[in-house]
Amino acid sequence: MKVSRFWAWATFIVGASYFFIPLIATFEFSLRMKRGEYSFEAYRVVFADPRFQATFGYSVVVAIFTILLGVLLVVPTAYWIRLRMPWLRPIVEFITLLPLIIPAIVIVFGYIRMYGSNSPLPFLASVRGTDVLLIIGYATLALPYMYRAVDTGLRTIDVATLTEAAQILGAGWVTIIGRIILPNVLIAVLSGAFLTFAIVIGEFTMASLLNRPAFGPYLQLIGANRAYEPAALAVISFAITWGCMSVIQVLSRFAPKSANNPN
Amino acid sequence: MADPFLSIQSVRKSFGNVAVVKDFNLDVDRGEFVSFLGPSGCGKTTMLRMVAGFEQPTSGTIKIGGKDVTYLKPNQRKVGMVFQAYALFPNLTVAQNIGFGLRVAGKPRAEIEARVKEMLGIIKLPDFGARYPYQLSGGQQQRIALARALAPSPALLLLDEPLSALDAKVRISLREEIRSIQKRLGITTIFVTHDQEEALSMSDRIVVMNEGRADQTGTPFEIYNKPTTRFVANFVGTLNVLKGTVVNAANGQVKIGDDTVMLDSDLGGRKAGDSVSLALRPEAVSLGRNDLRETSVAATISEVHFLGSVIRVRAKVGDNSVSLDTFNDPSAPPPSAGSAAEISFARRDLMVLDD
Ligand SMILES: Nc1ncnc2c1ncn2[C@@H]1O[C@H](COP(=O)(O)OP(=O)(O)O)[C@@H](O)[C@H]1O
Ligand SMILES: [Mg+2]
Numbered sequence: 218m219k220v221s222r223f224w225a226w227a228t229f230i231v232g233a234s235y236f237f238i239p240l241i242a243t244f245e246f247s248l249r250m251k252r253g254e255y256s257f258e259a260y261r262v263v264f265a266d267p268r269f270q271a272t273f274g275y276s277v278v279v280a281i282f283t284i285l286l287g288v289l290l291v292v293p294t295a296y297w298i299r300l301r302m303p304w305l306r307p308i309v310e311f312i313t314l315l316p317l318i319i320p321a322i323v324i325v326f327g328y329i330r331m332y333g334s335n336s337p338l339p340f341l342a343s344v345r346g347t348d349v350l351l352i353i354g355y356a357t358l359a360l361p362y363m364y365r366a367v368d369t370g371l372r373t374i375d376v377a378t379l380t381e382a383a384q385i386l387g388a389g390w391v392t393i394i395g396r397i398i399l400p401n402v403l404i405a406v407l408s409g410a411f412l413t414f415a416i417v418i419g420e421f422t423m424a425s426l427l428n429r430p431a432f433g434p435y436l437q438l439i440g441a442n443r444a445y446e447p448a449a450l451a452v453i454s455f456a457i458t459w460g461c462m463s464v465i466q467v468l469s470r471f472a473p474k475s476a477n478n479p480n
Numbered sequence: 481m482a483d484p485f486l487s488i489q490s491v492r493k494s495f496g497n498v499a500v501v502k503d504f505n506l507d508v509d510r511g512e513f514v515s516f517l518g519p520s521g522c523g524k525t526t527m528l529r530m531v532a533g534f535e536q537p538t539s540g541t542i543k544i545g546g547k548d549v550t551y552l553k554p555n556q557r558k559v560g561m562v563f564q565a566y567a568l569f570p571n572l573t574v575a576q577n578i579g580f581g582l583r584v585a586g587k588p589r590a591e592i593e594a595r596v597k598e599m600l601g602i603i604k605l606p607d608f609g610a611r612y613p614y615q616l617s618g619g620q621q622q623r624i625a626l627a628r629a630l631a632p633s634p635a636l637l638l639l640d641e642p643l644s645a646l647d648a649k650v651r652i653s654l655r656e657e658i659r660s661i662q663k664r665l666g667i668t669t670i671f672v673t674h675d676q677e678e679a680l681s682m683s684d685r686i687v688v689m690n691e692g693r694a695d696q697t698g699t700p701f702e703i704y705n706k707p708t709t710r711f712v713a714n715f716v717g718t719l720n721v722l723k724g725t726v727v728n729a730a731n732g733q734v735k736i737g738d739d740t741v742m743l744d745s746d747l748g749g750r751k752a753g754d755s756v757s758l759a760l761r762p763e764a765v766s767l768g769r770n771d772l773r774e775t776s777v778a779a780t781i782s783e784v785h786f787l788g789s790v791i792r793v794r795a796k797v798g799d800n801s802v803s804l805d806t807f808n809d810p811s812a813p814p815p816s817a818g819s820a821a822e823i824s825f826a827r828r829d830l831m832v833l834d835d
Contacts (some may be wrong), residue, residue, distance in 0.1 A: 382561070385555065
């Protein structure tokens, strides 16, 4: 008993140090911009940088549109598969996993070939078009997380019976999805949304190759040219990601309450 | 005769090669309460879902109020439905659940509020509007589901085993409540159940279903006392089946065990020497001679169960086993197993079963 307890703690401490020491070191370094004292000078410089504001703002807007696109795409799809085509589920699950297997760089080169200015669908011919393509690309990257989150949410409700109950009361598909299905999987959708947000905020490859002014390429640029600011940015990025994760944790506490549990 | 309100004509339904509902015919009058009764898997739910519009018949016609709705979508039928699993919307309050149909129909807010209040009164849960489904017991949830189905004033109410998930006490009180609300609103209702007691106690008429067919349709009294098929006779209530041989078809003489009895009923074209199955309800048989039951046959007591006020006796008549109930008489000990006895019954209570 005592011995196993000891080893459990030992493993935990080793794991935690592996994770925390670089983080703490980075944080400590980020505070040393001013010679001889700890200060948040690096953070002040970062936050004051107009390029930080512009790229961060750009990425937040792109993340929001990505989430909207993801929800519009995934909720009806996952719902329809649960309701009418359960045999299709393994196939769709496999497809949603592809973005984890295919590197983003492959996807983006595919985009550049497919949607160039001379192609039938010239997304890349205009700046707006490129933004749209970036959002579509991000929605693809977020697909594995979004689909799984929504599908898990749908598992907690009796999709078929609730749909029929709404139908017989006169509801059409938009009402059913908007007023019954979506609200009941909202917590799951929000977890998927925050995961998407975390992914989009730090993404580099797609934004860089499509030449869009996103936060990821900015991080890379600063990292290559400055000393203290990259450390501050790394800590900020971590804080954002952790913030998103804790929001997901908090949200999942509320989940069981909305579940349909006839006793 | 007025046209029936709901008319189901020659409806069949197959899933792949499996015929689940076969040649189903039924006319239901306005305001009538009709039950589909049958064992699990006999096609009750499938037939009900075709009336609701969730399934389409392979062939046949369904008319509601004279209008052919066979291929109409469920949300265009103005039908209310209550499900076994309640199926309340978990994200909506009780009041929002009840008002859902009216909201979808675009009714003004004030009208919805008034109707929700009225429905909450009808189901005797006036103060529950602000609660969520997960805060309610099963019985309360099912009453809300009933109110939700009735709020848009549907022309037809469908209930699919609405009481099966509830415990016995709630089941019985809700049974009475559903029936009284149905009578008060005069709404045409189809009630699906596998519980014969439910069907017998609630319905104007019962359709007994067997393997996708409507075996017999009739009032609870007819179904119980005059079953026309062996399946119905067996499924509804307890039944004693006596095998006999026709002695004389013209005057209805049948030999059962060592005795010959006379029948009132038609022997259905059987001739002397043919075998015939006769059925008797336990309450139509008494032990010993009885002034009101003119026919007696010799029997041997095989089992005696003392249940308090009632004594359940099994007796052998020839190869047949007959079960009967007698009241406990404090001044006389119950019969003992193995002893010889006479049992009597009235010949008008004997039912001839189609084989
Ligand atoms: N969608 C379906 N696909 C295939 N078979 C079905 C389907 N729905 C019902 N069945 C079959 O039809 C038969 C009757 O089912 P059901 O109508 O639910 O019976 P009941 O409600 O009387 O218990 C069952 O054998 C069931 O397996
Ligand atoms: Mg059923």
